Amino acid sequence: MAQISLTFPDGNARSYDAGVTPAEVAESISKSLSKKAISAQVDGAHWDMQWPIKADAKIAINTPADDTAALELIRHDAAHIMARAVQEIWPDVKVTIGPVIENGFYYDFDRQEPFTPEDLGAIEKKMKEIINKRDPITTEIWDRERAIRYYQANNEPYKVELIEAIPGDEPLRMYWHGHWQDLCRGPHFQQTGQVPADAFKLMSVAGAYWRGDSDRPMLQRIYGVAFRNKNDLRAHLTMLEEAAKRDHRKLGREMDLFHMQEEAPGQIFWHPNGWRIFTELQNYMRRKQEAGGYVEVNTPQLVDRSLWEKSGHWEKFGENMFVVEVDEEHAREKAVNALKPMNCPCHVQIFNQGLKSYRDLPLRMAEFGCCNRYEPSGALHGIMRVRGFTQDDAHIFCAEDDIESETSIYIQWLTEVYTDLGFAEFKVKFSDRPEVRAGADEIWDKAEAALLDATRKAGIEPELNPGEGAFYGPKLEFVLTDAIGRDWQCGTHQVDFVLPERLDATYVGADGAKHRPVMLHRACLGSFERFIGILIENHAGKLPFWLAPRQVVVASIVSDADNYVHHVVKTLKARGVRAEADIRNEKINYKVREHSLSKVPAILACGLKEVEAGTVSVRRLGEKQTHVETLGSVADQLCAEATPPDQAKKHELTVV
RNA sequence: GCCGGCAUAGCUCAGCUGGUAGAGCAACUGAUUUGUAAUCAGUAGGCCGGGGGUUCGAGUCCCUCUGCCGGCACCA
Numbered sequence: 001m002a003q004i005s006l007t008f009p010d011g012n013a014r015s016y017d018a019g020v021t022p023a024e025v026a027e028s029i030s031k032s033l034s035k036k037a038i039s040a041q042v043d044g045a046h047w048d049m050q051w052p053i054k055a056d057a058k059i060a061i062n063t064p065a066d067d068t069a070a071l072e073l074i075r076h077d078a079a080h081i082m083a084r085a086v087q088e089i090w091p092d093v094k095v096t097i098g099p100v101i102e103n104g105f106y107y108d109f110d111r112q113e114p115f116t117p118e119d120l121g122a123i124e125k126k127m128k129e130i131i132n133k134r135d136p137i138t139t140e141i142w143d144r145e146r147a148i149r150y151y152q153a154n155n156e157p158y159k160v161e162l163i164e165a166i167p168g169d170e171p172l173r174m175y176w177h178g179h180w181q182d183l184c185r186g187p188h189f190q191q192t193g194q195v196p197a198d199a200f201k202l203m204s205v206a207g208a209y210w211r212g213d214s215d216r217p218m219l220q221r222i223y224g225v226a227f228r229n230k231n232d233l234r235a236h237l238t239m240l241e242e243a244a245k246r247d248h249r250k251l252g253r254e255m256d257l258f259h260m261q262e263e264a265p266g267q268i269f270w271h272p273n274g275w276r277i278f279t280e281l282q283n284y285m286r287r288k289q290e291a292g293g294y295v296e297v298n299t300p301q302l303v304d305r306s307l308w309e310k311s312g313h314w315e316k317f318g319e320n321m322f323v324v325e326v327d328e329e330h331a332r333e334k335a336v337n338a339l340k341p342m343n344c345p346c347h348v349q350i351f352n353q354g355l356k357s358y359r360d361l362p363l364r365m366a367e368f369g370c371c372n373r374y375e376p377s378g379a380l381h382g383i384m385r386v387r388g389f390t391q392d393d394a395h396i397f398c399a400e401d402d403i404e405s406e407t408s409i410y411i412q413w414l415t416e417v418y419t420d421l422g423f424a425e426f427k428v429k430f431s432d433r434p435e436v437r438a439g440a441d442e443i444w445d446k447a448e449a450a451l452l453d454a455t456r457k458a459g460i461e462p463e464l465n466p467g468e469g470a471f472y473g474p475k476l477e478f479v480l481t482d483a484i485g486r487d488w489q490c491g492t493h494q495v496d497f498v499l500p501e502r503l504d505a506t507y508v509g510a511d512g513a514k515h516r517p518v519m520l521h522r523a524c525l526g527s528f529e530r531f532i533g534i535l536i537e538n539h540a541g542k543l544p545f546w547l548a549p550r551q552v553v554v555a556s557i558v559s560d561a562d563n564y565v566h567h568v569v570k571t572l573k574a575r576g577v578r579a580e581a582d583i584r585n586e587k588i589n590y591k592v593r594e595h596s597l598s599k600v601p602a603i604l605a606c607g608l609k610e611v612e613a614g615t616v617s618v619r620r621l622g623e624k625q626t627h628v629e630t631l632g633s634v635a636d637q638l639c640a641e642a643t644p645p646d647q648a649k650k651h652e653l654t655v656v
Numbered sequence: 657g658c659c660g661g662c663a664u665a666g667c668u669c670a671g672c673u674g675g676u677a678g679a680g681c682a683a684c685u686g687a688u689u690u691g692u693a694a695u696c697a698g699u700a701g702g703c704c705g706g707g708g709g710u711u712c713g714a715g716u717c718c719c720u721c722u723g724c725c726g727g728c729a730c731c732a
Contacts, residue, residue: 114660206727207659214729218659221727249725253667262705262723317732342732376657376730377723385731470732521732558689585689593693607691619692626692 006059019052023190026061036063038073038194039187046072048187050139070228072100077137077188077195078127078226079105082202084180085126086222095182096158096210096219103236104200104225108208110158115220120202123222127200134193135178139186141171147183158210159183199233200226243484248536249382255541255598257549258383266380266387268529273549276578277532280547282368284420284644285392285525291646292413294366294394299346301370305336311345312502314338320374322387343369344496344521347395348503351517356507361517362398362406368528369393382533389527396520397505403447403495406520407454407476414478414491414524415458420645421535422544423480427487428460431468431475438472439497447495447518448474472498478524482538490531494521541599542621545641550600552579552638554616555591557607559583564611568604568631575639596621602638 002018006025016025022040026033026049040047041060046069053059062069079098086093086109098107109115115123142150144163151159162183163172175184177192189195201224208221227233244250252258257274260267270278289296302324308314313321322339340346347365356363372388379385396406411428418426430452433444451474455462462476469475478491496519499505506514525531535543545551554568562583572579582591588605595603604616605626616634619626643651 117661204726205660208728209658212729214658218728220659223727260724265723313732320730320732344732373731378657378659378728379730380724472732555692556689557691560689587688587690587695588692589690590694591692596693603692605692609691617692624692 004053005056006053007057009058009060016053018054021050021052022047022059022061023049025053025059029061033061033063037061038064038066038189039069041069046187048139049190051187064228067228071226073187073189074195074199074228075100075105075226077192078200078224079107080175080177080182080184080188081127081130081192081195082123082222082224083107083109083182084177085123085130087180088130089122089126094156094158097162101223103227104203104223106221106223108210108219108221110210110217110219115205115222120205120222124200124202128197130178131192131195131197133178134191136191137175137177137188139188140174140176142174144169144172147172147174151183195226196229198230199228200224201233201237239484243537246484246537246540247382248384248533251536251541251599252383255549257536260383264388265377266375266385268383268386268388274532276549277535277543277547278528280644281525281528281532281535282390284646285368285417287644287646288413288417288420289366289392289394292364292409294364296366296368297347297350298367299340299343299350299369301339301372302337303340303346305338307345307349308338310502311348311499313341313345317341322372322374339372340369341371341373343367343371343391343393344395344499344519345503348499348505348519351397351505352503356397356517358399358507358509358515361507362396362402364394364396366392366394383529384533386527386529389529391523391527392525393521393523396522397500397507397517398520399515400443400446400518403518403520404450404454407451407493408457410493410520410522411454411458411460411476417524418478418480418491422538423482426478426480426491428455428462429465429477429479429489430455430462431465431470431477433474434467434469434471436471437469443497444474447497451476451493451495470494470496472496480534482534483540486537488534490526490534491524492522492526495519496521542601543599545601545638546644548599548601549578550580550598551577551642552602552604553582553591553595553600554579554604554606555582555588555595557588557605559585560608561606561611565606568606568616571631571635572638575635575642577635577638577642592619604634 003015004018004020005013005015007013022037022042023034025040026037037049039049039062041062042053043057047053064070079100082105083095083098086107087095090111094110096108096110098105147163148160151163166172172183173186174181175186175188203223203225206221206223207218210216210219225233225236227236252274255273256271257277258268258270260269286296305314308318308321321341324337324339325334326337328335347367350365351363369391370388371391375385375387380387398406418424432448437444452462455476473495475492475494477489478493479487479489481487500517500519505517507517509515535547552572554565554572556562556565565581565583569579569581582595584591592603592605599621601621603619605619606616610616610628615628615630617626617628618634640648
C-alpha cells in the first residue's frame, strides 16, 4: 500500500498507509490521546476521526480542550440528536437541515402540528436518552442515486431536494447513529455520548421558510444552545437574563422615557424624560455637523407622487410608502402624496435651486429628517424598528474626484462621534457592485476604489460583502459593538450615481460646462430612535451623565432641610445641571431606592448636618459609598460632567 | 407579510375542567420627621384588547379583527 507522510503540530512527520484515519493515527501515538480524541484538523480542515487521509498533510488531533472544534461537534451532533429524537417521538415528521449557529444549533422540521413548550421538554428528555445510549456514530459514502432512492422511499422530500441541489458528482456522506441516519457533510463525534447531556437546552420554536424563501413552505425551527459543560450553559442563560434586563422596552417604561400604543403602531410617544435624551443627542449632532462643514436644511413631509416617480421610489418602494389622498378643492382628481420615506429627493430639490458652481462643491447638506416607512408588521420591534423615525441624514454633493477625500473626512468625523458616544470600537463593511446595477463599470471601479482607499487610509480594513451594494452605487456600513458584545449596524455611506441623473442635478464646472454631481448618502446614527434604543441597552439604562434625562435628585432627609434642598437645586440648575428636588415625606431609604431604580446618576441627600455645613451627601448610581462635599465643589464637578463631550473638548482647548 | 405564542387594575402577575374578578407594588388619604435600595394604616381602582358566536350563564370555549412577543422573510 502507498505511504503518505503526516506532519504533526510539533513539526515531526510520520509515515502511514494511504487512507489512514485520524482515529488510527491517534491510536498509533498513544492510548490516552486516542481516548480523548474527538476530531482532527487535516490541512486546516475539520476532519472526522473516521475519514481516510489519502495524501501528505499536516495533521492535528483535537481533544475536548480545543474550544472551537469541540463546540462545533457538540452543537452539530446535538442538532442531529434532536432531529433523531423528534423522529423517534413523531415518526411522520420530515427532517430538513440543522446547522450550528452562535451558541448552539437549530433544526428545521416539517410537521402539521405545532411544537409546544411541553414538546420541547419531551424532546430534551429523549435527546438525553439517546446521548446516554452512547450509540456509535458511523459514516458511509453513498452515491446520489442510492441516496435519492432512499429518501424517496422514506418519504423525505426535503432531503431529496437538498441532494438534487448539491452540485456535480460530489459523493454524499451519510451518518448513522443507532438505526437513525442523516445526510450530512460532517464531521461528527464517534458516539452520541460525547455530547454533554447536561449542557444543552432547547430554547424556542419559530417558523422559518424552507430554504429562506418566503414563497416556499413554512417549517418549524427548534432552536437550542449547547456548551461543553453545565457551567458554561448556566453562564449563557445568566447572560440572556442580563440581556433581558437591558431591554429598552422594559427600561423605557421603568425610566418613563416613552410608550407606544395600538392606535399608532410603530410610532413613538416620547415622554419628557425620553425626549430629553432625544434632544440632547440631536443638539450634539447639530453642533458636530456644523463643525463638520454641513449645512442643515428641512424639507416637506408630504410630497406629491410625481417626485417619487421621478426619483424611482414609487416604482421600487411604493409598497412601503404611506400614501395620502386628498380632495383638493380645485382638482378634478384626488391629489396623491406620500409621506417621505427618505430625504434624498427633497435634498436634490434644494440643490437644484439656482445654479451651482464647482466652487460650491462639496456641498454637505444635512437634515434631521422625519421619515415614515410602512414596515411589515412582523418587522416592528420596540423603538429599534419603527414606522416613523428621524434620520441623521446628509447628502454630500461632490465631483467624482472628491469621493475619496469626502469619504476620508466622513470616516474621521464619524469616528469622533462614535467615540464621544462611547463606541470607540467599530467595524466597517464594504459592499461592492451587485449583478443588477446602474452606471458604467469604469465609474464603479473608481467609486469602489475610492471607498476602499479612504477606509484603509483611516487604518481600518473593511470586511467585504461582495455584490451587496445598492444598484446605484457601492457602500460602506459602520457596525458598532455594544457592552455585551452585540453588533449594531448604524452608519452608512453610499455612493449614488443614479439619483442626480434622475432628478437632473447639475453644476457648472471650471470649464463653463454643466456637469453631473455625485451624491454621497450618509448617516451616522442611522435613526435617533434606534440609536437611543441601542444606547439604553448598551448602558443598561445608566446613561452617561450628559445624556441622562434626570441628572440629579436632591433629596431631603428631614423637612427642616426643604429650603436648603431648593437652594441646592437652584444652584445646580444655574450651572446647567438637570436637578430636581424630592422633599416628599418619605424615608431617605425609600427615596434612594426609587431614584436608583429609575437610574438617576446622582442623588444628593440633605439633612440638618448638611444644612448647617453648607454641604451635600453625594451618592452616585451603582455605588454604595456616599461622601459629603461642599455644595460649591459638587456643583463644579457635576457641571463639568453635564457638559457634552464635544463642548468639553472645546473648553479644554480654550483653556490650554 | 408568514409560523407560533400572548393580551386580566398604572406596573408585575394569580384566576384548575364555564357559575358574575384577586394579590403585591404604584396612586390617593391620614399618621410618622425619618441618615443612604421599600415606615405604618386606610381608601379607591377593572367593558378581563375590539367585534361576533356557543351556552341558562363566558375572563375562561369557538370564529374574527387589532396590537404585542419570539423567529422567518423584509430593511431603499
